[in-house]
Amino acid sequence: MTYGDVLVAQKLVKSYGGVRALDGAGIRLRGGEVHALVGENGAGKSTLVRILSRVLAPDEGAVRLASGTRIAVVSQELSLFPDLTVRENLFPRHAPRRFGLLDRGAMDRAALPVLTELGLDLDPATLLGELPLADQQLTEIARALLRRPGLLILDEPTSALPAAAVDRLEQVLRTLTGRGIAVLYVTHFLEEVMRFAQRVTVLRDGRVALAGEDRDEVDVPELVTAMLGGRPEKPVRRTRAVVDLPPPVVLSGVSVPGQLTDVTFTVRAGEVVGVAGLQGAGHLSALEVVCGRTALSAGRVDIGGRGLPHSLRAAVRAGVAFVPSDRKRYGLMVDRTVWENTTAVSWLALGRGGIAPARAGLVRRTVELTERLRLRGGPYDVVGRLSGGNQQKVVFAKWLATDPSIVVLDDPTRGVDVGVRAEMHRIVGELAAGGAAVLIASTDLAELTEVCDRVLVFVRGRITGEVSGARLTERALAVEMQQTNGAGRAEAGS
Template sequence: MSLSVRFERIVKEFGPVRVLHGVDFALEPGRVVGLLGENGAGKSTLMKILAGYERPTGGALLVDGVARHFADARDAEALGIALIDQEFNLAEDLTITQNIFLGHVKRNGWMLDRKAMRAAAALCLEQVGLAVSPDTTVAELIVAEKQLVEIAKALSRNARLLIMDEPTASLSAGETHKLFALMARLKSQGATIIYISHKLDEMEANTDEVVVMRDGLFVTRAPTADINRRQMANLMVGRDVSDMFQPKALAAPDAPVLFKVSGLEVPGWVHGLGFEVRAGEILGFGGLVGAGRTEAFEALIGLRARTAGAIEIDGAPVDLRSPRQAMLHGVTYLSEDRKGKGLHVDLGLRENLTMMTLERDAKPWLDIKAGRAALARAIADFGIRLRDPECAARSLSGGNQQKLALAKYLRSDPRVIVLDEPTRGVDVGAKRDIYLLIHQLAAQGRAVIVISSELIELIGLCHRVAVLRGGRLRAMLASADLTEEELIAHATDTHH
């Protein structure tokens, strides 16, 4: 089952821009290799070359000692190389079984062998710990379940080399534990796993060695046992990142309540939820996947039905039934699903940035020059790294897509900002930039709500954290009470 890979002076250029500068290193078979680097470091481009999605401009890719020139991903899959991308590549209206075998159908003579495909799909779902019917359509799944389907799809190809790009970004602690157990089993069977993640604790616990890239260059490699998390982070960004979180500027206790919710009911998800956020406050929402956090805020801004619930903005009752209404009342919500709901990835950066403010920008015609100037400001203000300002949003790395989404949703100058998993799939340096931005928004007197599955993020950022379990508010923890143990205990009903 083993498979070895060597990158020999790999160069990749997109037009006049070089993004890989002679990357040169080897991957030994039967090991879990952590690939580290900031967004834009070239990790994903290098892995897409290995998986057949991109072709190198120069250099050679050797697989088991043989130079390979993949025409497409199917060529790579034929050798047992599979990529699980952080941005899902699933057909929403097809079933899980149909997605897993799309382009790789099983036949019984001339007929499709639906029974065999369904049974094989069920086995793959069992391996990744996803307890849903293989006949379920992908559109019915939550983000975490879609991630597990992507992993199941790769397993169905009998991969000998598995590239996992941020696979745990949307998984719960239990699902993450099952994934690591699966990785250990695949490694014991001789598979090579390339693990890309910005969660350095996962790197520390689950990889044999780490390879660090920066600015399209190979920087270093080291056995994981010889390098700690802080050293990993410093190597990634080329500077000390010990100051990840800024000191919290305490919100004034008599600051006005900007956003208040009471008695929120979302059928099947949320029951009797009430909370309030003051000007200058960062309020966190914690809980396990499925606790109802995302569903609550989707209902509050009109993205899903609610059967009860009162909303007040600045003490005045409002009835928000659409994101447009919410925006007009100064409330904005950035979805955890930036590709599906946050951005139109096939449109350009300028079109994405100005989409929510068309009425303000069109007087009566769109001013393209002003739009380009706004994009230039956003690129500078949010640190968006890109090859070409005229490119489609799809061509940006995951972290830079997130920065573009933040710029888009803040362009309407909202007073209440809801950020759902704002640093999912974002590197250490970009995380610090986003945390600084969140602090700045609060310092400007805005109310900021952060939904996050990262406990350290909630503890480091928030003045208070609301913990949901089973769709109900189980605890409201003040800053002094914020510990990982307290958050986990309330989220899992083990608090005494």
Template sequence: MTAREVLLARGVAKSYGGVAALREGRITLREGEIHALVGENGAGKSTFVKVLCGITPSDAGEVTLDGARLSLANPREATAHGIGFVAQELSLFPDLSVRDNLFPLSPERRLGLVDRKALDRRAAPVLERLGLGVDPAGAVGDLDLADRQLLEIGRAMLSDPRVLVLDEPTSAQGRDSVERLVGVLRGLADDGMALLYISHFLEEVLSLADRVTVLRDGRTVLDDVARPEVDLDRLVVAMIGEQPTGEAARPAPAEMREADDRRLRLVDVEVPGRLHGVSLEVAPGEIVGVAGLQGAGHVDVLRAVCGQVRPSAGRVRLPGGRQPRSLRDALCHGVGLVPSDRKGVGLMLDRSAWENVAAARWLGIGRGGPWLRRSAERARAVEVLGSLGFRGDLDAPTQELSGGNQQKVVFAKWLETDPAVMVLDDPTRGVDIGARAEMHDVIRRLAARGRAVLLASSDLAELCELCDRVAVLQRGRIVAELGGADLEQLGLSRAMNAGFVAGVVS
């Protein structure tokens, strides 16, 4: 028997400044089902979600809930009608307690004071349903990322929604955290809730969703398809109109690896509480990955190379032999950095794409001369962004670009510095499959041009696809190194979790 329809959207359209972000959005959400909405960055997903959740009004189309037409003026009205929303970027206050984050606007009061016991009683069944054994009085900043994500969902659930919209809830989660979250969402659906699930991880979509809708260029191109009727190839073709480009040929850099002074080297690096005796080399033309569970130390390897942490013992040597003294020192001596948090530290969101591209070379490392030559710098930005397949307004504030285009701007600004070493921290986090393939091509081209590439990623498939070899860390130590035929997801996961692979024990 077909599940009962709860929310329907038909012909939804929205334009910004004459540019159509959404032309024809259609979707049907049903009781007890998880419905995935997928598409490339810029396909219209975020705009569609904003309309459904009352964040922005549509220009055309109709949204109904239980057969009654909705006209939402703001998110609070959406909540009142039973539509909950969990955004990709967490909106919790880390310095406040779990309780204060769950009830930020209308806490219950007794004799003029906040009735903490009453709030805790209201929160208890929601926290139990989510498997969150946290202290309501504890600070949110003390929770790990997985618990904070579940807490964000818990806050939405306190309004007892009929429909729950989740935008990229697993984009920054490790595998164990993803499995835990998936179990929670499946339980909510089994209890009759209608879930709209937006994700770039197509394998995740195929394992979780009951139905799938695909947007491309603001239009619904695959509408309300039952999961058994769709596979990965069909999703990819629907999203981008063609199969993604395959791996770019990259010659083996054997001759480049002979030049010792062009290698990136870490020798017995000690960082108290973080790294213990870490030794690693990356030759020109190599892509070397570092992997581990949260807090294992792999990200600290990147920070050491970039001069963000100073070793108490051992040494880090950039190509040419210099030891980085600070982030700026590293950047001025041939290191390019693509951070995982592109919005927080990777971009000036209120400035244009071309200004962001110019900033690293001209302002960051001082190679542009004493004066900013706007026309010349903009022309350079046009060239480098064009080589990355940038599709967006070069002069608009970067915050208005899609996630994929924002990441291309981050790549472009460091390509402009012509780095000898490129350090990449989750470089394709939160971008769609098309942009991901383009980013991979860029990374391979960097290696083919003789750059040493050091990559950390939460995506094991990405590490296996891109890297020549991967060093696995546990508790700040390298416990395994995989390459060649041994570099595959199962072995990598085993090494990260157990510290051994292919008979090599840490």
């Protein structure tokens, strides 16, 4: 059966503080179709979804919705309550009542057909938290369907799901489109675009790079090209010398249940090694292993010649510095001064300077580091009053104060401007040139090509490839990250 347009958005513009998140973007969604929306981080996908779902109003442009059509959104982060029952989660508001009391029978009569349609054979009185993640995700979809939407927006619905759950979702999508529902499917997994969608739209820099193309008319490399555009590839040929000593980072056959399977790699002194992957691919778990934040089920780890660190403190004592992506949550004490932040690890964790070191010495060390990092701010400035870029420099300073031999960086330039980004890259180069082993993850593929000697690509908890030398380009990484090596969506640790 052929269905008409459910939603048409045209010439959408949305700016945040002078930066255009959307610049004339649009999309056309038809009933009975799965329409995939893809693009790099920062391409404008989230802003477009928020406008389509009427959370945001565009600065310019228009969204036309078919008369009487309801929109339901299932976000990547579940908005359910694990301590409540499935029934209570399905009817958070406007639940059927009888004589002023909740009518559980009416709730179940409304819910059970939808749950059955989604393949959920469960008692609505079950606590949601007792269900596996896949069933929780399908419960959220069930809650959305109880609103009888004409348009269902699924935002990264499979980022944390194993293979069997993705197969179930495929059946669910067929059922929904068979009922004439339009599905907007937002994903990083291009294999899912080719598997699930009838059409695909690609956003790049807030503009439409590919508009509603028939899935059968494109392949994964063409989608990657549309996502990245015609930016010139600039492979960098390194001249850094790698120290000829036993490598300070060695992982051999490492497995972590649900996260990593048989992962083996080394990082040598003087080398910058990147790890890359789509969300949930396992590359960030590898960083956590090195930092002593994740326990193993199998394998061997040697960090700084001391074996596996069993805590972040032990990792620090082994010479590991960890610069997190969420600097405000994990990296800084925003209500304390620059000098207190900068010396916190070297003094408190490593005990340098004794039990009660003189403030003058700590401040002097802070000044040395902040001058090296070109930080705009004095040692007595409160960190929370600094710009985001200067806050990130304080995080770097804190770890440089430990004189690390191993530096682990998780998205180190997220949220900083171009100038600060360049300075951070300079610091990474200096660390490697000084003999440190550097391990870095980044959501920005261009960053990995700029600073790394080689990049390890993770897919489903395994290392599936290594890119280096003249091959180390954004496009090569993007294509490699989408490969399944014939393994399909294998659950890590299975």
